[in-house]
Amino acid sequence: MHIAFALAAALAIAVVVGRKVQKDRRRLLWDRAAGHRREHPLPVDSYTDIDELVRNARCHCGDKLWKRSESGLDQGLHVVVTECDTCEKVRKLYFDASGVPQ
Ligand SMILES: [Zn+2]
Numbered sequence: 576m577h578i579a580f581a582l583a584a585a586l587a588i589a590v591v592v593g594r595k596v597q598k599d600r601r602r603l604l605w606d607r608a609a610g611h612r613r614e615h616p617l618p619v620d621s622y623t624d625i626d627e628l629v630r631n632a633r634c635h636c637g638d639k640l641w642k643r644s645e646s647g648l649d650q651g652l653h654v655v656v657t658e659c660d661t662c663e664k665v666r667k668l669y670f671d672a673s674g675v676p677q
Pocket of ligand 1: 634635636637638659660661662663664
């Protein structure tokens with residue numbers, strides 16, 4: 576009986592640790608992708624491209640992001656603040672719109 580309990584506890588711990596490792600990995604991949612950090616904005620040719628990219632953007636949990644607000648920053652940098660439908664995390668997407676004709 577004690578062995579069954581120990582195995583069940585070890586399995587539960589392995590599941591929790593496995594989920595944490597997966598979550599950390601997804602977050603790391605998210606942070607490395609273009610457009611997810613101010614220092615590494617995603618270049619765009621038009622503001623329509625920004626709308627389309629935001630519509631197709633996914634949170635690191637896998638669900639869709641929806642646009643809360645957007646604004647232009649200095650030197651053509653454009654930031655869109657989004658929120659995930661599932662985990663409700665607020666994520667910023669950065670775009671380099673310096674090549675967009677005014
Ligand atoms: Zn999410």
